[in-house]
Amino acid sequence: MAAAPKARRLEGKVAIVTASTDGIGFSIARRLGQEGAHVVVSSRKENNVNKAVNQLKSEGIKVSGMVCHVAKEEHRKRLINSTVEQQGGIDIFVSNAAVNPVYGPILDTPEEAWDKIFDVNVKATFLLIKDAVTHMKKRGSGSIVIVSSVGGYVPSELIGAYSVSKTALFGLTKALAPQCARLGIRVNGLAPGLIKTKFSEALWSNEKALKQSTKMLPIARIGLPDECAGAVAFLCSDDSTYITGETMIVAGGMTARL
Numbered sequence: 001m002a003a004a005p006k007a008r009r010l011e012g013k014v015a016i017v018t019a020s021t022d023g024i025g026f027s028i029a030r031r032l033g034q035e036g037a038h039v040v041v042s043s044r045k046e047n048n049v050n051k052a053v054n055q056l057k058s059e060g061i062k063v064s065g066m067v068c069h070v071a072k073e074e075h076r077k078r079l080i081n082s083t084v085e086q087q088g089g090i091d092i093f094v095s096n097a098a099v100n101p102v103y104g105p106i107l108d109t110p111e112e113a114w115d116k117i118f119d120v121n122v123k124a125t126f127l128l129i130k131d132a133v134t135h136m137k138k139r140g141s142g143s144i145v146i147v148s149s150v151g152g153y154v155p156s157e158l159i160g161a162y163s164v165s166k167t168a169l170f171g172l173t174k175a176l177a178p179q180c181a182r183l184g185i186r187v188n189g190l191a192p193g194l195i196k197t198k199f200s201e202a203l204w205s206n207e208k209a210l211k212q213s214t215k216m217l218p219i220a221r222i223g224l225p226d227e228c229a230g231a232v233a234f235l236c237s238d239d240s241t242y243i244t245g246e247t248m249i250v251a252g253g254m255t256a257r258l
């Protein structure tokens with residue numbers, strides 16, 4: 001669906017993408033690699049990491065991979081430190097990992113679920129960015145993209161706490177932008193709408209539910225991971241050098257505002 005890139009805007013760059021062995025993260029990693037970056041893919045399961053690395057290698061992409069469960073401090077440190085050791089630095093960091101362990105009315109959300117959602121979706125994002133910035137600032141440049149969701153603008157009733165965690169990421173993007181700009185680093189966001197991945201399977205595997213959730217969209221269909229990846233490549237490239245603190249909505253024209 002999305003066009004193959006013609007430009008190689010990221011030649012010589014080193015890019016880390018979290019949660020990048022499947023879905024949107026995998027498409028982002030592939031696109032950054034197609035544009036010339038060395039990409040570091042990661043996720044919780046070693047076999048998924050190996051599979052993603054082998055696939056991207058077979059496509060001629062410069063890639064390495066490692067296990068990183070973003071809620072684990074030692075995994076986060078290893079992801080950042082070994083990338084710097086092996087690749088000499090970091091130019092691009094894409095925070096893509098998120099969880100949603102509960103469905104149901106927000107008032108029924110147990111405290112443990114609330115903690116898990118905020119630990120993975122918000123706190124780990126901040127802590128990884130903090131460590132990535134330590135290295136980016138040595139180069140005096142860098143680009144960070146935080147993957148949130150249209151749910152952060154228009155909370156879904158059955159995934160309330162997850163939606164609020166995504167709203168927090170809009171705030172994190174804005175809050176980081178000024179300090180990072182002074183270091184030469186831009187921080188932007190991507191807010192996907194309904195995208196065809198495992199994460200959203202419940203919304204598209206049933207034809208009736210899919211029709212219901214897409215019929216009001218100006219582009220009345222589900223989006224594809226590759227359609228998110230091009231937006232991220234733009235935000236990581238020198239085509240967006242005067243853009244920071246913004247979140248790009250890739251949601252088929254859905255009205256999404258706070």
Ligand code: NAP
Nearest residue numbers: 019021022023024043044045069070098149195197199200
């Ligand atoms: P997905 O297809 O289910 O892929 C999830 C990826 O994340 C896998 O590679 C998984 O690999 C990895 N992962 C899961 N938990 C992780 C953790 N704690 N640490 C590191 N990696 C982890 O999901 P997706 O739909 O692409 O979602 C990606 C992002 O887009 C999320 O932030 C999500 O909130 C956002 N989003 C998605 C949609 C949508 O409709 N799909 C809409 C809006 C926003 P392992 O199992 O090996 O860890």
